[in-house]
Amino acid sequence: MEEMEDEYTKLIRRMNPPRVVIDNDSCEDATIIQIDCVNKHGILLNVVQVLTDLDLVIKKAYISSDGGWFMDVFNAIDQGGKKIRDEGVINHIQKTLESDDVSVPSLGGTVGLMSSEEHTSIELTGTDRPGLLSEVCAVLADLHCSVVNAEVWTHNARAAAVVHVTDDSTGYAIEDPKRLATIKSLLCSVLKGNNDMRSAKMMLSPPGVTHRERRLHQIMFADRDYMKVERVQGRVEEKCSRPQVSVLDCCEKDYTVITMRSRDRPKLLFDIICTLTDMQYVVFHGVVHTRRLEAYQEYYIRHVDGLPISSEAERERVVQCLEAAIERRASEGLELKLCAEDRIGLLSDITRIFRENSLSIKRAEISTKGGTVRDTFYVTDVSGNPVDDKTIDSVRCEIGQSVLQVAPNSGYPAKAEAKTISYIFGSFFRAGRSFQNFKLIKSCS
Known part of the structure; x- marks a missing residue:
């Protein structure tokens, strides 16, 4: 039976191949990357991983994967803050994400x-x-x-x-x-x-x-x-500099709602999606918005078994793990x-x-x-x-x-903006040596 389902899934994918549209005209300050394809577990991480590995900065993202169909829209820029104009990068994104052979590495493997x-x-x-x-x-x-x-x-x-x-x-x-x-x-x-x-x-x-x-x-x-430890004495760490993660119920649609506000930084979206995927959660809807030094993320998730988070212990664990995912690469x-x-x-x-x-x-x-x-x-x-x-x-x-x-502008980041942002999807769901032998490499930046 499972083999028949796999073959059926493959047939559906062949009939509906992935489609990637890259638009440099519709948005004034970013390139819009839209991906449409048949949904499968891990595809969101796969897409985010491809964009992250190209050192692209994702300023906004809109995610939807209900009803067996996956649609993602990203507003992205390069490291210089410009739109993506490099034809090699554009072709790589389209070729990679439109390939049906692309797969996400599994969780399997041990330290060694x-x-x-x-x-x-x-x-x-x-x-x-x-x-x-x-x-x-x-x-x-x-x-x-x-x-x-x-x-x-x-x-x-x-x-x-x-x-x-x-x-x-x-x-x-x-x-x-x-x-x-x-x-x-x-x-x-x-x-x-x-x-x-x-x-x-x-x-x-x-x-x-x-x-x-x-x-x-x-x-x-x-x-x-992710287990908490006492902070080193003498080190000052302001409470508002820590990521703020909340896990709430969305009873109307049987989802768990996760909202996060933290300092923005490179690869933040990858770190969050990676952690949710490895914890066996599926993102059905989501939004990412960054401004100045702050990033806001909101996701409607369920466990891979189709159920939302049901216990306080699991909620606390999700909060701890997402905080850790944000902090590890800070x-x-x-x-x-x-x-x-x-x-x-x-x-x-x-x-x-x-x-x-x-x-x-x-x-x-x-x-x-x-x-x-x-x-x-x-x-x-x-x-x-x-x-x-x-x-x-x-x-x-x-x-x-x-x-x-x-490094220029190095040091400890400034405080993130302390602003409360309401659920962006709320209305949607309510409506439905001295080293002298060193040689400086001139080409190094």
Whole structure:
């Protein structure tokens, strides 16, 4: 019976192929991207993931997927705040989203280490502490592992990372089982430290590749980073700067209504949709609106079994998980950008200098392409407070003033606007070393 239903679904999709319309004329300050297709679980995440991976900024979105049909409208701009004019980007959006073969990676997979032809993928989780990334990088350097790219998140005293490494002598993935076992053993020892004997994890992952940033959400969700912890003493965190999430009933239509107001930031929509999808919720209707520094999101959801949220415990868990999804990637700390010619042990040296100057890395994006390293670090002092200018000057002198730069307009974001916005769909439903060997790469921005 299930096979017959699958074949019927495929037939319906072939009869109604996805349609993507990209309009640069109807809106004065944004490109309108409209997607119409037969609805299937996970399609919203798939669409948002495609747009996010192109570094597009979604200013507004209108979502509807009732009655077996999916229709999404996005108002998007590029990183420069302009309409999307690049024909290559436009063609990629249409070709990708109109393909019936596009699928969203599943939730399956455990924290661990996975090998591919190009690199070995290492997934880590454990208790966050100052110097942790430095210790991990030092172990990898000692084991002759070259970090190709990596992403590191910290939240609620937990840390997670996805690190792609190669053998520094061959430039390819590490395949030797004994060597992989040694890497696992030593990294686990670093992660466990003296107080994380149970929750630090690193195991072999099953075959399959999951979007890296989605995988980080999954790792931290599995690690229960959404559980509240006491804030570090001495750090000032204003209540109005925290995301505001509410979960209410919409009894008229048997939905659960989720509203969120938070600081706007890149990839915010992806983080929310990713979390809802991995928690097995379906978005039937939704709206996203951003203005200045604030983002407002409203969704009408049900669980995949068709039922709305029914218990107070589940409501509280959804609130905690969505708050965590918003906070994990928040740009906490001073943003430092490094651009230099790659060499063996570079990342280990950089993170060691940070540690020696009492800098705590809250988040990091590390990439290497064509022999050029482009890294972004978000740092605070060990107490989570802003770093003083003297420390930054000292670090930059040691690494190289032209190699490590403070990002323009960096620092702690301004407060979000504290405004109450009514349900946008309400009326609708009522109606129905000094590193002298570094070379500054001139092309680096």
